[in-house]
Amino acid sequence: MHRKVVIIGSGPAGLTAALYAARANLEPLIVRGLQPGGLITTTNEVENYPGFIESIGGYDLANTMEQQAIKFGAETLDAIITHADLSERPFTLTTDGGATVLADTVIIATGASPRKLNVPGEDALANRGVSYCATCDGFFFRGKRGVVVGGGDSALEEGLFLTRFVTELVIVHRRDSLRASAIMQERALTNPKIRFEWDSVVEEIVGEEKVTGIRVRNLKTDATKLIETDGVFPFIGHVPNSQLFAGQLATDESGYLITDHRRRTGVPGVFAAGDVVDHIYRQAVTAAGEGCQAAMEATWFLAEQEFLAKQAESVAA
Ligand SMILES: Cc1cc2nc3c(=O)[nH]c(=O)nc-3n(C[C@H](O)[C@H](O)[C@H](O)COP(=O)(O)OP(=O)(O)OC[C@H]3O[C@@H](n4cnc5c(N)ncnc54)[C@H](O)[C@@H]3O)c2cc1C
Known part of the structure; x- marks a missing residue:
């Protein structure tokens, strides 16, 4: 499988990136991971996502985002990326099923998990009085x-x-x-x-x-x-899901991926968005906004690569 854009993660950041990349005709692949729809699916009511006067369920919000991206040509893959080789383009991603996905650009939207207390009652009463937000x-x-x-x-x-x-x-x-x-x-x-x-x-x-x-x-x-x-x-901290890229991408001391203000990591063609980068706002709307930025950057990056390849061809000819 070889794609122009592969998005790792299917939360608000990944799904918004997929929508924008799909509308740029790039047929992005969304690797959904262990938590399709992302963290927002763990809450019953979202009242602060713009556009919904009545609250919307977290699952419904994520599902709507996914359907919207699919409508424009995004595809989903139910898999977890277990290995990422970002040393050369196309990048090589390996899934838990052993499949290899080649990607001209990668958008990392793997989120961050709230650090748990790990005490009895915590999981059983999640969303029934236990909240991390x-x-x-x-x-x-x-x-x-x-x-x-x-x-x-x-x-x-x-x-x-x-x-x-x-x-x-x-x-x-x-x-x-x-x-x-x-x-x-x-x-x-x-x-x-x-x-x-x-x-x-x-x-x-x-x-x-x-x-x-x-x-x-x-x-x-x-x-x-x-x-x-x-x-x-x-509120004992968050754990950014960035371990997959250890040694390949820069992180801060807490493990959050570092990007510039255009969502570019240090590896050209690799972008990151949402809670895996952001340790301050951690909201669906900010993650979605960053996903949009990452996809627009990936689109421009691919166009530039195409232009450079054509230029090299004409010089050679
Ligand atoms: C209980 C709760 C209630 C919340 N309520 C609100 C609210 O009302 N309003 C609001 O704006 N925000 C809310 N938030 C915050 C919001 O959910 C997050 O800010 C938002 O989901 C972050 O989006 P994201 O796409 O960056 O990451 P996430 O939503 O965390 O998504 C990460 C995605 O990455 C995937 N993934 C991770 N690792 C891999 C891998 N190796 N391979 C493939 N996929 C992978 C996961 O499966 C998941 O799909 C709430 C959070 C919680 C916990």
């Missing part, structure tokens, strides 16, 4: 109690955002001081809705149909206790 789900906790886990900037930022909705917020942090920036610390420490549970780790998320509490252990005293809550928001 306060910006996305905070609104559903109006008038309820919330818990944030973490002590960095994103934990405090998301926690402060949650205080717009919740009646009280407990921040569980494993140390007795915060890692976050001074300004975020001051805002959180002086917010009357926020209480800190210092030196503590979550050992269990409790609830049957939905979250009713968390069990925490104090690391200094070893005492455990139950904190009643309606929502748990772990």
Whole structure:
């Protein structure tokens, strides 16, 4: 299989890249990966994607994006890329089924996975009180109690955002001081809705149909206790899905791929978009926007390569 554009990932970034590449007549191939539709499919209601007055389900949103791209000629492949050789063009991608896909350009849209607490109850109560996105789900906790886990900037930022909705917020942090920036610390420490549970780790998320509490252990005293809550928001970091390109593409110290403002990686013909690059905004709309940029860049790159090849041919003739 040899394609002009291969897109790794089928979340908002990958699907938007596919739409733009398909409309440029490039018949892109979308490799869907383990999570077709991407992270957004894990939420029931998306209320902040422009164009939908009523909320839309995350699965429906991703499915609509995919159908739109397919309508213009994109193709999907249900596979995981397990190996990528970006040392020469065409690039060689290998799937978990052992197939080889050759690509003149690659758009990496593999996203980032929220780092989990890995405690009992976390998976079973996901989307039933456990959420990894306060910006996305905070609104559903109006008038309820919330818990944030973490002590960095994103934990405090998301926690402060949650205080717009919740009646009280407990921040569980494993140390007795915060890692976050001074300004975020001051805002959180002086917010009357926020209480800190210092030196503590979550050992269990409790609830049957939905979250009713968390069990925490104090690391200094070893005492455990139950904190009643309606929502748990772990913000202990994200893990960008960039391991596949280790040693081939530059990353920051947390593993996020580095691109320039035109979504170009250090390898000409390889572009990256969405949460695998972006550790700040992490929204469907920003991922989609970057996917659009990556596809437009891939289109221009291919046109330039074609022009250069023709020029070389005419010089040779
Ligand atoms: C619970 C929750 C609720 C959210 N709600 C909202 C919201 O309301 N509004 C909003 O704007 N954002 C929301 N977000 C954030 C949003 O989902 C992400 O910002 C967005 O999905 C990022 O898109 P992406 O395409 O970059 O990556 P992702 O959506 O993470 O997609 C990554 C894709 O890469 C694929 N992949 C990974 N590795 C491989 C591989 N090796 N081979 C092939 N494919 C691979 C996966 O299968 C997946 O299809 C929410 C997130 C969560 C977790």
